[in-house]
Amino acid sequence: MSAIAAALGVSAATVSNALSGKGRVSPELAEKIRTKAAELGYVPSLTARALRTGRSGVLGLVLPNIGNPLFPQIAQAIENAAADAGYGVLIADSRGNNNMQTLAIQRLMERQVDGIVVVPRFGTRIGDLGCPVAVIDSPSTPGNTVSSDHWQGGQLVADHLAGLGHRNFVLIGANPQSNVQNDRIGGMKSRLPKDARVEVVWIEKIEAVSGPGCPLGLMDKIERGFTAFAASNDLHALRAVTELQRAGIRIPDQASVVGFDDLAWSSVVSPAITTVRQDMAAIAEIAVNALLAVIDQENAEIPEAGGIAIAQHDRVPMTLVARQTSGRPAIFNSQGNTIKGEIR
Amino acid sequence: MSAIAAALGVSAATVSNALSGKGRVSPELAEKIRTKAAELGYVPSLTARALRTGRSGVLGLVLPNIGNPLFPQIAQAIENAAADAGYGVLIADSRGNNNMQTLAIQRLMERQVDGIVVVPRFGTRIGDLGCPVAVIDSPSTPGNTVSSDHWQGGQLVADHLAGLGHRNFVLIGANPQSNVQNDRIGGMKSRLPKDARVEVVWIEKIEAVSGPGCPLGLMDKIERGFTAFAASNDLHALRAVTELQRAGIRIPDQASVVGFDDLAWSSVVSPAITTVRQDMAAIAEIAVNALLAVIDQENAEIPEAGGIAIAQHDRVPMTLVARQTSGRPAIFNSQGNTIKGEIR
DNA sequence: CTGAAAGCGCTTACAG
DNA sequence: CTGAAAGCGCTTACAG
Structure with missing residues (x-):
C-alpha cells in the first residue's frame, strides 16, 4: 500500500479509501490507484487490517471428530458459506474427550476468530464463550442454533x-x-x-x-x-x-x-x-449468517456486550x-x- | 499485555520478554508477570504478533475435493501435526475446476499463511507460489513432497x-x-x-x-x-x-x-x-515439518529467497x-x- | 476531495 | 536486568 502511495505521490489514507471504495476519493484518482495496485500486484495485509479493525475475517469450525464420515459434508458446506461471505475457516478437532473440545475452542479464540461454528460432542453444552457461537446439532440440544429437523x-x-x-x-x-x-x-x-x-x-x-x-x-x-x-x-x-x-x-x-x-x-x-x-448448504448458510449478524452488531453497538449465544433454533427440513x-x-x-x- | 504492565508498573517490553521466556528478565519479575498474566486471563494477540513478526502461525490446507471420503483422514492428520507444532489450519476446497484451486491458494496467501499443504487435482502442477508448499499426492507427481508409496x-x-x-x-x-x-x-x-x-x-x-x-x-x-x-x-x-x-x-x-x-x-x-x-500421521508430520523447515530458514536467512518448493519425495510405506x-x-x-x- | 496523525498489540534492536 | 522507541500495514476520525 505504501508502495502504491509512493508511486503515485498520494497518501496511504487515500489509497486505503480508494481501494475500499469508501467514497471520498475522486473517481479519477481512485481509478489510477486501482490500476497501480493491480500493476504492482498489491495484496492487502489481512493481518494488519485485523489488528486495526479487531476483526480477523476468520471463522472457527469445531467438530467432535474429524474422522466422522459426515464431516466432509459439513466442512464443505461451512467452507463454502464462509468463503462466499469473504471469511476463511480454521478447523479444530475435539476428538477424544470434552476437554479437547474446550481446548480447541480456546485455540481458535486465541487466533482471534470472529465467530465459531461448533458441532458439539454428546452431552456437552456450549456456554457463553465471549465470542459469537453457532451450534449445529439437533433441535433437542440446548443452545442449538440450526440443524436438520x-x-x-x-x-x-x-x-x-x-x-x-x-x-x-x-x-x-x-x-x-x-x-x-x-x-x-x-x-x-x-x-x-x-x-x-x-x-x-x-x-x-x-x-x-x-x-x-x-x-x-x-x-x-x-x-x-x-x-x-x-x-x-x-x-x-x-x-x-x-x-x-x-x-x-x-x-x-x-x-x-x-x-x-x-x-x-x-x-x-x-x-x-x-x-x-x-440440506447442509442451507444449514451452513444459516449458521454463518447468524454468526455474521452478531459480529456486525457487535461492531455497531456497544462492544462490551461480549459473546452472545445465538438462539434461533432453526430447523431445516430433510428430504428422502x-x-x-x-x-x-x-x-x-x-x-x-x-x-x-x-x-x- | 499493557494491562499487565500497568498493574505491575513495568514496561510492555519486559512483559513480552518474560512471557516469551527469552531470558533477560530476572526470574522473580518473570514469575510475578506470569502470575499476573494468569490472574488477568491474559491471552496474547496472535494477530499483533503476526503483524510484527511476519508469521501468522497458520498453515493452509488445499484439497481437491473436501467431499472426498479420504479427506477426513488427511484433514485430521494435518490438523494434529499442525496443532502439535503450535499452528492453526485454514482449509480451502478447490472443488470444481483447476481455477478454483488457484483461487483457493490465493485466498490462503492473502490471509498470510506461513505455508500451504496441497493435495493437487489430477494433472495440475503446483509451481513456485512465493510461499512454502508441501505437495501430497504420489511419488509420480512432479513436485511431490511426501506421500504413501x-x-x-x-x-x-x-x-x-x-x-x-x-x-x-x-x-x-x-x-x-x-x-x-x-x-x-x-x-x-x-x-x-x-x-x-x-x-x-x-x-x-x-x-x-x-x-x-x-x-x-x-x-x-x-x-x-x-x-x-x-x-x-x-x-x-x-x-x-x-x-x-x-x-x-x-x-x-x-x-x-x-x-x-x-x-x-x-x-x-x-x-x-x-x-x-x-500412514497419514507420518505423512502429515513430514509435510508439516518440511513446511516448518522452510519457514524457519526463510526467517533466519535472506528473506528475499521467497517461496521455495520443497522437493524431498518421501515415500511412506503402506500396510496391509x-x-x-x-x-x-x-x-x-x-x-x-x-x-x-x-x-x- | 485529500492528507497528517494516531493507534490496533505486539517484538526487537538499542540504550541505560 | 529493565525501559523507551520504533515499526509491522492497515483504518479511521479529524483537519484542511
Whole structure:
C-alpha cells in the first residue's frame, strides 16, 4: 500500500479509501490507484487490517471428530458459506474427550476468530464463550442454533416404509445418548402405523459385548418376521445391507433398508441405499449468517456486550432420496400383506 | 499485555520478554508477570504478533475435493501435526475446476499463511507460489513432497492375493489419469504371478456409458473365471463386494476383494474389507515439518529467497490390513488350484 | 476531495 | 536486568 502511495505521490489514507471504495476519493484518482495496485500486484495485509479493525475475517469450525464420515459434508458446506461471505475457516478437532473440545475452542479464540461454528460432542453444552457461537446439532440440544429437523426426517422414513407395506420395523441406532439419533428414531416411532411391531437395536450396546464390527443379529429379526430396517445413518444402513445380503437375503425383495445422511458411498453400492439427506448448504448458510449478524452488531453497538449465544433454533427440513434398497418388496401385495411364505 | 504492565508498573517490553521466556528478565519479575498474566486471563494477540513478526502461525490446507471420503483422514492428520507444532489450519476446497484451486491458494496467501499443504487435482502442477508448499499426492507427481508409496501398496495387494492362490485378477480403478491410482495398479501388476490373467476395469469409462452407480459387470468376470478383485480404493472395493454379494457370490469363499485406504466403513461392513492403509500421521508430520523447515530458514536467512518448493519425495510405506473379504477362498486347494467347480 | 496523525498489540534492536 | 522507541500495514476520525 505504501508502495502504491509512493508511486503515485498520494497518501496511504487515500489509497486505503480508494481501494475500499469508501467514497471520498475522486473517481479519477481512485481509478489510477486501482490500476497501480493491480500493476504492482498489491495484496492487502489481512493481518494488519485485523489488528486495526479487531476483526480477523476468520471463522472457527469445531467438530467432535474429524474422522466422522459426515464431516466432509459439513466442512464443505461451512467452507463454502464462509468463503462466499469473504471469511476463511480454521478447523479444530475435539476428538477424544470434552476437554479437547474446550481446548480447541480456546485455540481458535486465541487466533482471534470472529465467530465459531461448533458441532458439539454428546452431552456437552456450549456456554457463553465471549465470542459469537453457532451450534449445529439437533433441535433437542440446548443452545442449538440450526440443524436438520431430524424428527421430521424420521417421520419421512416411517411414512416411506409404511407406504411400502411394512408393519414390522427394526430401528437401528448407535448410541442412545446422541440427540440426533434420538430425534431420528423418535420421529420414526411417532409415525409408525398403529399395528406396527417395533424393535430398536443399539449398536454400541451389542458391540460392547461382541466387539466392534460384530454381526448385529439382523437375521434373527428376519426370522422373527421383521422386514423393514431403518438405520439412524447410512453407515449403519450399509452394515445392515451387507449383513443381510451376505446371509442370502435379497434387498429389496425380502427386506427394505433405509439410512440417513446420503454419505459418499450410499448411491454407489449395490443396491443403492435409500436415505434421508440433510440440506447442509442451507444449514451452513444459516449458521454463518447468524454468526455474521452478531459480529456486525457487535461492531455497531456497544462492544462490551461480549459473546452472545445465538438462539434461533432453526430447523431445516430433510428430504428422502428413494433408491433401490427400498423398492417395493416382492413379499407384499398391494394391500401390504405378505404374499410369499419364504419369510414369515 | 499493557494491562499487565500497568498493574505491575513495568514496561510492555519486559512483559513480552518474560512471557516469551527469552531470558533477560530476572526470574522473580518473570514469575510475578506470569502470575499476573494468569490472574488477568491474559491471552496474547496472535494477530499483533503476526503483524510484527511476519508469521501468522497458520498453515493452509488445499484439497481437491473436501467431499472426498479420504479427506477426513488427511484433514485430521494435518490438523494434529499442525496443532502439535503450535499452528492453526485454514482449509480451502478447490472443488470444481483447476481455477478454483488457484483461487483457493490465493485466498490462503492473502490471509498470510506461513505455508500451504496441497493435495493437487489430477494433472495440475503446483509451481513456485512465493510461499512454502508441501505437495501430497504420489511419488509420480512432479513436485511431490511426501506421500504413501502407492506402488509398494499395490505390491502388497498382489502378494497377498497371489498368496491366497488367486491367478485370475480383476483390477478396479476409477480414472487412469490419477497418479495415485496408476501407481497402485502399476504396483499390483508388477508383482502378479507370471501365469496370472489380468483385466483392468476403469469405472469412469463404464459410467460414462451406463451412468453413475451402474453395475460394473463383475459377474461377467466371475463367469469368465476371475476370482480376485483388487480395487484402487475401498469405495470401489465396497461396490464390488455388494455387487457380487447381491448376485449371490459368497465372499471370501468364491472370490476375494481388496481395497485401499481403510475408509470409515471398511471394518464394519459384512464381510469386513481387506485393505491397505496409509500412514497419514507420518505423512502429515513430514509435510508439516518440511513446511516448518522452510519457514524457519526463510526467517533466519535472506528473506528475499521467497517461496521455495520443497522437493524431498518421501515415500511412506503402506500396510496391509487383512480382513474377511480375503480369507482363504474355499475354491482353492493348498496349491492354489481350483477344487470346486461351481465357479470355473 | 485529500492528507497528517494516531493507534490496533505486539517484538526487537538499542540504550541505560 | 529493565525501559523507551520504533515499526509491522492497515483504518479511521479529524483537519484542511
